[in-house]
Amino acid sequence: MKNRLFMYLFLFALLFIIYQYMNEKSIFERQENKIESLRAKLNQEKISVDSLQQELVNLNYFTLQGNDNAMSYFENLGYKAIDIEQMVSDNIYDQNLVKGNNPLVPYEGLNGAMKINKLKFLNHKWIIADYTDGTYWGEMLLEFYIDDNKSLTLSNLGSLLYTTN
Structure with a gap:
């Protein structure tokens, strides 16, 4: 068992x-x-x-931060590219605070003041900008220059206004 x-x-x-x-x-x-x-x-x-x-x-x-030649241009002048980008952006956006249209925008707003919405730095000289009045919008190419006194000069190289259908 x-x-x-x-x-x-x-x-x-x-x-x-x-x-x-x-x-x-x-x-x-x-x-x-x-x-x-x-x-x-x-x-x-x-x-x-x-x-x-x-x-x-x-x-x-095609950005300032992605372009070594453009960054070295500012570094040779004793500036940091990011600081220049911030300074120029602040200057452009501050012009939106002016009563009426932004002075850089060559068109009069039909449904309000034309204001710059967005910027993209292409290199050490050019910026593409988007602007609108709330209904109509466009884009422009800006040229910027910073002299030895850190004085900023902006000029509009060309712009367009999109038409609505």
């Missing part, structure tokens, strides 16, 4: 060990598959990030 009991216990233990082994093996395989799919997804995301970084480099090509 004792021998049979040990034999049954042994068989039960053997079946339990086989069951545990198979169960753990399937769990391990599922985890491995999940890890592989996550690695594949991670590689796709890395490719996507690399692509976006390259696109950002391309988009920043």
